[in-house]
Amino acid sequence: MELNVFILFMAAIFTSNILLTNFLGMCSYLSVSRQIESSLGLGFAVFFVMTCTTALNYVVYYFVLVPLDIVYLQYIIFIIVIAAFVQLIEMVIERLSPVLYYSLGIFLPLITVNCAILGVSLFMVIRNYSFIQSVTFGAGSGIGWLLAILALAGIRQKVNDTFVPAGLRGAGLSLIITGIMALGFIGFSGIAVIQ
Amino acid sequence: MTVGIVAGIGGFFALLLIIAESKLMNYGECTITINDKKKITEKGGSSLLTTLNNNKIFLSSACGGRGSCGFCKCKILKGGGPLLPTELPFLDEREKKDMVRLACQVKVKEDISIEIPEDIFAIQEFAGKVTSIKDMTYDIKELTIELTMPKEIEFKAGQYVQFVAPRYEKSRQSVTRAYSISSNPDHIKFIELIVRKVPDGLCTTYIHDYLKEGDTVNFTGPFGDFLIQDTHKDMIFIAGGSGKAPIKSMLEYLKAHKSKRKMTYLFGARTEKDLYHVELMKKLEDDLEHFEFVPILSKPDEGSKWSGKTGYIMPFLKEFIGKPENTEAYLCGSPGMIDAVIKELHNLKISEEQIFFDPFS
Ligand SMILES: Cc1cc2nc3c(=O)[nH]c(=O)nc-3n(C[C@H](O)[C@H](O)[C@H](O)COP(=O)(O)OP(=O)(O)OC[C@H]3O[C@@H](n4cnc5c(N)ncnc54)[C@H](O)[C@@H]3O)c2cc1C
Ligand code: FES
Numbered sequence: 001m002e003l004n005v006f007i008l009f010m011a012a013i014f015t016s017n018i019l020l021t022n023f024l025g026m027c028s029y030l031s032v033s034r035q036i037e038s039s040l041g042l043g044f045a046v047f048f049v050m051t052c053t054t055a056l057n058y059v060v061y062y063f064v065l066v067p068l069d070i071v072y073l074q075y076i077i078f079i080i081v082i083a084a085f086v087q088l089i090e091m092v093i094e095r096l097s098p099v100l101y102y103s104l105g106i107f108l109p110l111i112t113v114n115c116a117i118l119g120v121s122l123f124m125v126i127r128n129y130s131f132i133q134s135v136t137f138g139a140g141s142g143i144g145w146l147l148a149i150l151a152l153a154g155i156r157q158k159v160n161d162t163f164v165p166a167g168l169r170g171a172g173l174s175l176i177i178t179g180i181m182a183l184g185f186i187g188f189s190g191i192a193v194i195q
Numbered sequence: 196m197t198v199g200i201v202a203g204i205g206g207f208f209a210l211l212l213i214i215a216e217s218k219l220m221n222y223g224e225c226t227i228t229i230n231d232k233k234k235i236t237e238k239g240g241s242s243l244l245t246t247l248n249n250n251k252i253f254l255s256s257a258c259g260g261r262g263s264c265g266f267c268k269c270k271i272l273k274g275g276g277p278l279l280p281t282e283l284p285f286l287d288e289r290e291k292k293d294m295v296r297l298a299c300q301v302k303v304k305e306d307i308s309i310e311i312p313e314d315i316f317a318i319q320e321f322a323g324k325v326t327s328i329k330d331m332t333y334d335i336k337e338l339t340i341e342l343t344m345p346k347e348i349e350f351k352a353g354q355y356v357q358f359v360a361p362r363y364e365k366s367r368q369s370v371t372r373a374y375s376i377s378s379n380p381d382h383i384k385f386i387e388l389i390v391r392k393v394p395d396g397l398c399t400t401y402i403h404d405y406l407k408e409g410d411t412v413n414f415t416g417p418f419g420d421f422l423i424q425d426t427h428k429d430m431i432f433i434a435g436g437s438g439k440a441p442i443k444s445m446l447e448y449l450k451a452h453k454s455k456r457k458m459t460y461l462f463g464a465r466t467e468k469d470l471y472h473v474e475l476m477k478k479l480e481d482d483l484e485h486f487e488f489v490p491i492l493s494k495p496d497e498g499s500k501w502s503g504k505t506g507y508i509m510p511f512l513k514e515f516i517g518k519p520e521n522t523e524a525y526l527c528g529s530p531g532m533i534d535a536v537i538k539e540l541h542n543l544k545i546s547e548e549q550i551f552f553d554p555f556s
Contacts, residue, residue, distance in 0.1 A: 038280060064204075068200065070197065070200055073197065073200065073201060076201060077201070077204055080201075080204060080205055080208055081208070083208075084208035084209075084211065084212060087212055088211065088212060088215055091212075091215050091216060091219045091220060092215075092219060094219070094220075095219045095220070
């Protein structure tokens, strides 16, 4: 069935949020969600890298791996592409826009090891997306991830001002909040399914 | 075939990155102006800390440039880009206003103008020969290092050096750790260090289990501003374990200079096995006019003949503080102990400006 790109985009953001339904990219989500500004920085970086690497990996997969009949190497090749892209982008941003580098740049290395980025590229292959669909899915998932981390950071900043039992502070409470957020997002399911 | 393809693709990206690096990361020559008088010119791209190190200017850096100790502070008057989130946790409001930055986080990409304390120029690299290693307790050793290159060191009581432990069996890389000098600064041909073994610690295992008398060691220094204040106030020293190192140096200096200040040294330990240099402290009591050494054991062994004070240090502080406004406190040891003692000192009305400390973090 040909999937409408608009539906795919919305589904990637809400009903199939990469973080809240697939629980991918959790480590940086938990560790960088203390402040809204830093989570916004990381979120944008994830959105950007996810969109670009999905497009790049699409090209590498269908124009190199498939013709050479080595699709079983997709994991390692995708990781190489992501790592190289992140490094390259870091250098370009550092050179061209110091301001952007200082707000985004320090988060870029964190992204190389963000499994949500690899996950999106792998889903694109498993689900047989076209190029346009892949890029839309990558961008939607990036926005979804950004939305999730921003929501968590906002809640954590509020929670900081309230009393929390000592044993629950930090990661414990963040995981509980994430669980409740995931439940909330289940409310969107049924609107669109992209599996 | 598989290996070839992976290597090929990997190689292609590596080449791309190398080309990008040589084109994009080339900042050309950058000039660092230090205290408005000294200028150094170096290829840009590295951190300020590394660039200064390459030019034999050694800012203190207990974490080796990972941005986790907050020691490598310096004022950056011009250049250096905006403040980074990695620096924020280490800077208070006043420092932010004074343009203080962490040198290991700032990259040299343009001409920079910085301000550092003058005595940093005295910081040098040293090589020395270990002339003695003595057991003080079951987990503390005292090292004597005779300087060979250069042959003399100038330091102040309370300062520390950055000791370099080379690669060895249990550590795949060379590590650098801070150790306070425990000898009298009047002796400039050797230094003494007191080192407590941290279980599985990379540097202390090297010093305790691998280092031998006659070996050559390297260190940089002297660093630190945990120093005797030039006043006439009473002094109370509080340090247990290897925290005794800088205190011993201070006491020996004060003795040599015939200080008449009132001094008390409270040494906290668990059992009698943790006490050391007791004889030396007794001798200092004889030599210094107003000095008292007070060991306090928190858990003396059952059946021991210990007749001194027992318990934690905190409740005893009051007893030794005459006039709070006329008392300076010098603390050294683990951050936990320091925090607890500072809290109690505040309760006893000793103000922030009269408390000096070096946390072994
Ligand atoms: C200014 C300054 C002065 C210092 N002066 C002295 C001194 O005179 N004598 C002295 O013995 N030490 C001193 N230290 C501490 C010293 O620099 C090292 O941190 C310590 O010796 C451990 O080094 P390591 O390489 O053996 O352990 P590492 O390999 O760094 O650490 C191994 C593990 O032990 C933990 N750890 C580190 N330090 C301690 C500790 N103190 N107690 C318990 N666990 C620890 C670490 O978190 C880590 O998990 C000083 C530190 C500072 C900052
Ligand atoms: S060297 Fe430790 S923070 Fe810079």
